[in-house]
Amino acid sequence: MGENGEMSRLKTREHGEMTRPGAAAAASASSSSSSDALVKENSVSGSIKDSPETLDSLHRLLEFHLPAPVFEEVSRLLLGLNGGKVVAKFPLPEVVGGMASTSKFDIQAYSFTAAKEELRPPQLVRIGLIQNSIVLPTTDPLLDQKRAIMGRVGTIIDAAGVAGVNILCLQEAWIMPFAFCTREKSWCEFAEVINGESTKFLQEKAKKYNMVIISPILERDEAHGSTIWNTAIVIGNNGNILGKHRKNHIPRVGDFNESTYYMEGNTGHPVFETVYGKIAVNICYGRHHPLNWQAFGLNGAEIVFNPSATVGELSEPMWPIEARNAAIANSYFVGAINRVGTEVFPRPFTSGDGKPAHKDFGHFYGSSYIAAPDSSCTPSLSRYRDGLLVAEVDLNLCQQVKDKWAFRMTSRYELYAELLNKYIKHDFNPQVVT
Numbered sequence: 001m002g003e004n005g006e007m008s009r010l011k012t013r014e015h016g017e018m019t020r021p022g023a024a025a026a027a028s029a030s031s032s033s034s035s036d037a038l039v040k041e042n043s044v045s046g047s048i049k050d051s052p053e054t055l056d057s058l059h060r061l062l063e064f065h066l067p068a069p070v071f072e073e074v075s076r077l078l079l080g081l082n083g084g085k086v087v088a089k090f091p092l093p094e095v096v097g098g099m100a101s102t103s104k105f106d107i108q109a110y111s112f113t114a115a116k117e118e119l120r121p122p123q124l125v126r127i128g129l130i131q132n133s134i135v136l137p138t139t140d141p142l143l144d145q146k147r148a149i150m151g152r153v154g155t156i157i158d159a160a161g162v163a164g165v166n167i168l169c170l171q172e173a174w175i176m177p178f179a180f181c182t183r184e185k186s187w188c189e190f191a192e193v194i195n196g197e198s199t200k201f202l203q204e205k206a207k208k209y210n211m212v213i214i215s216p217i218l219e220r221d222e223a224h225g226s227t228i229w230n231t232a233i234v235i236g237n238n239g240n241i242l243g244k245h246r247k248n249h250i251p252r253v254g255d256f257n258e259s260t261y262y263m264e265g266n267t268g269h270p271v272f273e274t275v276y277g278k279i280a281v282n283i284c285y286g287r288h289h290p291l292n293w294q295a296f297g298l299n300g301a302e303i304v305f306n307p308s309a310t311v312g313e314l315s316e317p318m319w320p321i322e323a324r325n326a327a328i329a330n331s332y333f334v335g336a337i338n339r340v341g342t343e344v345f346p347r348p349f350t351s352g353d354g355k356p357a358h359k360d361f362g363h364f365y366g367s368s369y370i371a372a373p374d375s376s377c378t379p380s381l382s383r384y385r386d387g388l389l390v391a392e393v394d395l396n397l398c399q400q401v402k403d404k405w406a407f408r409m410t411s412r413y414e415l416y417a418e419l420l421n422k423y424i425k426h427d428f429n430p431q432v433v434t
């Protein structure tokens, strides 16, 4: 690649000025924890590994290294087509870009279109996803840690408000470090009642910006003996609490020792009818369960949010596939959110998988994105930095895709209802022909 061609791609709207591959530039990391992760990941030698900016996301890596026409074609192949073209960038008010650069978070915005219909007007909704790292070390007083995160996320919510976001979703357990790896019970102190401090904080934001906000937290259920749940609270655009959903599937993999802390959810697959559309929440590990996704679809969801916390070594190859596949299979939009950074805990822990005792989970790789029912999707947010992803979507696309592909009409649910009914019985015999 020629020097000039290379230099011409060093400036992008999201990045501002970029340095060349090979330059040490920790400026793209927003927190010390994400810088640490960069140092760790970049200790692998090689020209691509030497450049944190180009590794900021898959899309930026490709944009940085590929000649422009090749990048265009690769984008088409990777992201699919919406209305015949790669999902378009959506112009946000300049002030929002200013907020992102002052407060050092990634900002990207796109719009998904649907065909014009004769009998229905477009149903335009602006969706926002926020991914964030923790702000203070995990050794600081818990209240300080929580309030520092609330302050940081509050700044990004303000940007979302100015960007005109209608429905905003935060990441899983957003008010705390993801301490479930440790199995130490002291972290239960981060659990809040449904109308606790973080909910009150978000109710004010919801009212101020006329915005529906989904707040995934560890919930303390006082009515049931202080049981803890992993819960997403849905706050309506008037600041009202519309309802809650509790995480259905609890991970039993790697350091995700979450069953030590909270119980399998008992709220089914609720769909929340908001003024902006019908939404649901599939919390993190639930994204590996196709029936879980399907159940939200059967209840009529038009947008399903997937607030997550997952690390590179475990799940990064799955990440771009699962939420996107769910959007396709269920004819709805999906917003997938993952936290960012490496969180280090005071005491070492093990998870019975033969690994030596360690103090961190590994790198939470961010990469939040939005997928559409027509199989198109946005590029993902940064792998290292806090970020706000905005997408304007036309919900008419859901029905248009249902009419085109007829996945729901051809589903043959009765076949599967019968099989599942047999399968859950103790005397089940697999249908195997020998």
Ligand SMILES: NC(=O)NCCC(=O)O
Binding pocket: 172, 250, 251, 256, 283, 284, 285, 286, 308, 309, 310, 311, 314, 315
């Ligand atoms: N938070 C959570 O459920 N993580 C599990 C790991 C994964 O699903 O990738």
